[in-house]
Amino acid sequence: MNCEHTNKLMQEWLDGSLAGQPLAKFQQHLQGCANCAAKAQEWQALQAGLRNLPAPAVPADLNRRLGLVPAVRKTHKALPMALAASLLLALVGLPWMLSQDDSVSRGYDASETVTAQVQLPLHASETLQLVVSSASDLKQIQLTLELPPHLELKGFPKQHIVSWKTDFLAGNNRLSLPLTAKRAGSGELIARIQIAGKSKELRVRINTPQEPPRQGRRDSKTLFTLATLQTIRSNYYA
Amino acid sequence: MAAILTLWQNSSGANELSTLLQPHIPHLYRVAFRLTRSEADAEDLLQELVIKLYARVDEIAELDKPAIWLTRVLYRMYVDSHRRSARRPVLESELGFESADPAFIDGIVGQESLQPERLTERHLEARRLQAALNQINPDQRDVVVLHDVEGYRLTELEDLLSLPSGTLKSRLHRGRRRLRELLSDGTF
Numbered sequence: 001m002n003c004e005h006t007n008k009l010m011q012e013w014l015d016g017s018l019a020g021q022p023l024a025k026f027q028q029h030l031q032g033c034a035n036c037a038a039k040a041q042e043w044q045a046l047q048a049g050l051r052n053l054p055a056p057a058v059p060a061d062l063n064r065r066l067g068l069v070p071a072v073r074k075t076h077k078a079l080p081m082a083l084a085a086s087l088l089l090a091l092v093g094l095p096w097m098l099s100q101d102d103s104v105s106r107g108y109d110a111s112e113t114v115t116a117q118v119q120l121p122l123h124a125s126e127t128l129q130l131v132v133s134s135a136s137d138l139k140q141i142q143l144t145l146e147l148p149p150h151l152e153l154k155g156f157p158k159q160h161i162v163s164w165k166t167d168f169l170a171g172n173n174r175l176s177l178p179l180t181a182k183r184a185g186s187g188e189l190i191a192r193i194q195i196a197g198k199s200k201e202l203r204v205r206i207n208t209p210q211e212p213p214r215q216g217r218r219d220s221k222t223l224f225t226l227a228t229l230q231t232i233r234s235n236y237y238a
Numbered sequence: 239m240a241a242i243l244t245l246w247q248n249s250s251g252a253n254e255l256s257t258l259l260q261p262h263i264p265h266l267y268r269v270a271f272r273l274t275r276s277e278a279d280a281e282d283l284l285q286e287l288v289i290k291l292y293a294r295v296d297e298i299a300e301l302d303k304p305a306i307w308l309t310r311v312l313y314r315m316y317v318d319s320h321r322r323s324a325r326r327p328v329l330e331s332e333l334g335f336e337s338a339d340p341a342f343i344d345g346i347v348g349q350e351s352l353q354p355e356r357l358t359e360r361h362l363e364a365r366r367l368q369a370a371l372n373q374i375n376p377d378q379r380d381v382v383v384l385h386d387v388e389g390y391r392l393t394e395l396e397d398l399l400s401l402p403s404g405t406l407k408s409r410l411h412r413g414r415r416r417l418r419e420l421l422s423d424g425t426f
Contacts, residue, residue: 011411015385015392046418049367050386056277058264065281066288068256068263 001025006036125180138168142194148187154178181208255295272383273316370420378413
C-alpha cells in the first residue's frame with residue numbers, strides 16, 4: 001500500500017469500518033511511513049477532541065419541567081387546598097408548574113387563569129391537547145369547556161358549553177379536544193376546573209383566519225406554534 | 239356525556255409515557271444539545287418531543303429499541319423546526335465554558351486528573367472545536383456530532399437519519415475535512 005492509497009483509506013479507518021486485510025495493510029504502511037503516521041495521529045487527535053467535547057449536565061428538574069412525573073405520589077392535604085397549591089395546568093404538555101412554594105411566593109390564589117394563543121385554519125380539524133398535572137389524586141372535579149362560536153367539538157355539534165365531572169390521578173392528565181373551525185373568527189376556548197368552590201382556568205385564544213388552508217400535508221403542530229411555546233416558557237421563567 | 243368522557247384520557251397514559259421516557263431523557267437531552275448547540279433550545283426540542291409522544295404511548299411500549307426510535311423522532315423534529323429557524327450561533331457561555339460548576343468541569347476532563355494548565359488547554363481546544371463545528375454545513379455537522387461526538391455507528395445512523403451509507407460517509411468525511419481546514423488555517 002502506498003501513501004496515496006493510505007490517504008484514501010484514512011477516513012474509513014477513522015470511521016472504524018476498515019477491517020481484515022485492508023486494515024492490516026493500512027497499519028503496516030503507517031508503521032513504515034512517518035509522514036502518513038503523523039497524518040493519522042492528527043486525524044485521531046481531532047476525533048479525540050470531538051469525543052471529549054463537553055456537554056451540560058441534565059438539569060435536575062428537567063423531568064418536572066417536561067411534565068414527566070413519578071407515577072404515584074400520595075398526599076394527605078384537604079382537597080381544596082390541594083387544588084390551590086398543587087395543580088399544574090399546562091398547555092400541550094408545557095411545564096406550567098405551580099408548586100406550593102411558587103403559588104405562595106407569586107401570590108397566586110385558587111382563581112387562576114392561564115392564557116395562550118394558537119391558530120386553527122378554516123375548516124381544519126385538529127386535536128388540541130391540554131395537560132393538567134396534579135401532585136395528588138383529586139376526586140369529582142367539575143370540568144367545563146366553553147367553546148368560541150366559530151369552533152365545534154367533534155361529537156357535540158352546535159354545543160358551546162360542555163360540562164362533566166371527572167377524577168384526576170396524580171401525574172399528568174390529558175384532555176384531547178378534536179376541534180373543527182366552522183368559520184373564520186377568533187375567540188377563547190376556556191377549560192375550567194372547579195372543586196369545592198375553587199377554580200382554575202386555561203384560556204386558549206384560537207384564531208381562524210379567513211384564508212383557506214394551503215394545500216398539502218398539514219401536520220398537527222399547526223395548532224401549537226413555537227411562538228406560543230416560547231411565550232409560555234418565558235412566562236414560566238419570569 | 240359518555241362521548242366526552244371518552245375524550246378524557248386520564249393519567250394512566252401520561253404516567254406510562256413518563257415511565258417509558260424518563261430513562262431516555264438524559265441521552266435525548268444530550269443529543270438535543272449537540273444538535274441545537276444550546277441548552278434552552280435542547281429543552282424546547284424535548285418539550286416538543288414529549289408533546290408529540292403523548293399520542294404514541296402504545297407504539298413506544300411495543301418497541302424493542304426505544305432509544306434509537308426516540309432519537310430518530312427527535313432528529314426529525316429538529317430538522318423540521320429548529321434547524322430551519324436558523325438560530326443564532328451558540329454563545330460560549332451557553333456551552334458552560336465559563337461555568338463554575340465542578341461537575342461540568344469534570345465532564346470536560348473526563349476521569350483524568352489534570353494539572354490546571356492542561357485543563358485550560360482542554361477548554362481552549364473544546365472552544366475552538368465547537369466554534370469550527372458551528373461553521374460547517376449543517377448536514378455534515380449532524381453526522382459528525384452523532385458519529386464522532388456521540389459515538390453512533392454508521393449502521394445505526396443509516397436508520398436514525400434515514401440516509402444511505404454512501405451519503406452518510408460522504409457527509410462525515412467532508413465534515414471532518416472541513417473541520418480540519420478551519421482549525422488549521424488559523425480561523426479558530
